[in-house]
Amino acid sequence: MPESDPVTPRGAVAAPDEPAYKALTRHLPEPRFVPLPGYARIDEARMLAQAETFYQTMARRRTTRHFSTDPVPRRLIELAILTAGTAPSGAHRQPWRFVAIDDPTLKARVRAAAEEEELKTYSERMTDEWREALHPLGTDHVKAHLTDAPWLVVLFAEKYGLRPDGSHRKNYYVDESVGIAAGLFVAAIHVMGLVTLTHTPNPMGFLRDALCRGTNEKAVLVMPVGYPRPDAQVPDLARLPLEAIVQWNA
Numbered sequence: 001m002p003e004s005d006p007v008t009p010r011g012a013v014a015a016p017d018e019p020a021y022k023a024l025t026r027h028l029p030e031p032r033f034v035p036l037p038g039y040a041r042i043d044e045a046r047m048l049a050q051a052e053t054f055y056q057t058m059a060r061r062r063t064t065r066h067f068s069t070d071p072v073p074r075r076l077i078e079l080a081i082l083t084a085g086t087a088p089s090g091a092h093r094q095p096w097r098f099v100a101i102d103d104p105t106l107k108a109r110v111r112a113a114a115e116e117e118e119l120k121t122y123s124e125r126m127t128d129e130w131r132e133a134l135h136p137l138g139t140d141h142v143k144a145h146l147t148d149a150p151w152l153v154v155l156f157a158e159k160y161g162l163r164p165d166g167s168h169r170k171n172y173y174v175d176e177s178v179g180i181a182a183g184l185f186v187a188a189i190h191v192m193g194l195v196t197l198t199h200t201p202n203p204m205g206f207l208r209d210a211l212c213r214g215t216n217e218k219a220v221l222v223m224p225v226g227y228p229r230p231d232a233q234v235p236d237l238a239r240l241p242l243e244a245i246v247q248w249n250a
């Protein structure tokens with residue numbers, strides 16, 4: 001291919017005073033910028049009050065495995081997914097895909113497949129160390145929440161994109177990006193007054209087939225969403241204090 005080919009910048013020569021790497025993107029359109037939208041600086045007292053309120057709200061979030069069967073409007077699920085979709089992502093690839101399920105038959109199929117895998121995990125695959133780590137949470141292979149909750153939201157990570165011609169488009173920092181999106185989803189669900197469970201059936205391969213997703217995607221989390229049952233319980237856990245999770249400077 002000739003060096004002047006517009007999609008092959010290899011060999012591009014930097015102009016004087018231009019860092020050499022800049023020449024490598026000279027064939028691409030100029031990036032477009034807009035003013036930072038919707039930003040209004042607020043005074044420190046209000047910042048503190050808002051930050052305190054948000055923290056106190058999030059500190060009340062808990063994972064429960066006991067869901068009510070009461071229905072939840074689809075718009076609330078849409079809003080949680082839209083919120084998740086505001087996450088930052090490597091090279092803005094947005095490598096998250098959500099499958100929202102309220103079809104009882106499909107939920108039952110996901111539950112049956114998850115329980116089959118989980119039974120093998122709990123009885124055969126789990127190391128003693130892993131079993132001991134899970135013991136305080138009281139979990140087992142029975143996943144009633146997968147059919148009790150009105151919605152199951154399955155989060156897939158897009159490992160790589162697919163161009164119309166079938167070639168692969170690389171995604172960047174997929175795990176980190178999808179993790180942040182999951183965090184925003186969990187926060188949105190909590191702030192709207194619902195509960196969720198970030199559930200990782202192990203292994204997760206069955207979800208790709210059951211939900212007709214492409215081989216470029218990997219299931220990451222199954223999140224039942226709904227109201228807690230009136231008798232919902234949670235394990236008695238404590239969170240690490242600030243000094244255990246932060247270091248200020250070196």
Ligand SMILES: Cc1cc2nc3c(=O)[nH]c(=O)nc-3n(C[C@H](O)[C@H](O)[C@H](O)COP(=O)(O)O)c2cc1C
Pocket residue numbers: 061062063064065137139197198199200201234237
């Ligand atoms: C990546 C990830 C995987 C998890 N997998 C499961 C799971 O498979 N089953 C389950 O019951 N809880 C699962 N959890 C929930 C954790 O057990 C729970 O978040 C933890 O015990 C802390 O409790 P909290 O969320 O109430 O603060 C998972 C959480 C995360 C973040």
